[in-house]
Amino acid sequence: MATEKSTGQSVASYRDLLVWQKSMDLVVKSYELAKRLPSNETYGLATQIQRSAVSVPANIAEGYGRHHLGDYLHHVSVANGSLKELETHLLIGQKLSYFREDQIKPALQLSSETGRMLRALALALRKKYSAPKRS
Numbered sequence: 811m812a813t814e815k816s817t818g819q820s821v822a823s824y825r826d827l828l829v830w831q832k833s834m835d836l837v838v839k840s841y842e843l844a845k846r847l848p849s850n851e852t853y854g855l856a857t858q859i860q861r862s863a864v865s866v867p868a869n870i871a872e873g874y875g876r877h878h879l880g881d882y883l884h885h886v887s888v889a890n891g892s893l894k895e896l897e898t899h900l901l902i903g904q905k906l907s908y909f910r911e912d913q914i915k916p917a918l919q920l921s922s923e924t925g926r927m928l929r930a931l932a933l934a935l936r937k938k939y940s941a942p943k944r945s
Contacts, residue, residue, distance in 0.1 A: 865892035
């Protein structure tokens with residue numbers, strides 16, 4: 811299902827979506843933060859951070875690959891939910907004194923930007939595919 815970039819260019823792949831690219835950057839930041847956690851969090855908070863971060867671009871890609879608007883929108887919604895989950899894990903890490911605020915701030919900013927982009931994508935998809943067809 812093709813969508814358009816803000817420049818009006820056709821999107822040939824989910825990899826062309828700026829929101830997917832931004833979410834991939836967030837995955838890298840999240841893995842960097844997870845590495846800072848103590849070893850006793852390897853199978854706890856570190857894994858949760860990594861899984862929720864990876865879920866964001868994965869769901870954007872999966873939704874893009876679906877042939878029905880409802881499926882695409884569902885996966886965009888799941889990606890947004892994973893984004894909020896990731897933010898929560900990072901804030902938990904801060905509350906537990908594993909991270910300082912300045913360490914998680916870049917990831918939270920990326921997350922916020924990604925969230926805005928996901929909302930814009932969902933809105934654009936609804937508008938584009940619910941507009942009356944002209945003959």
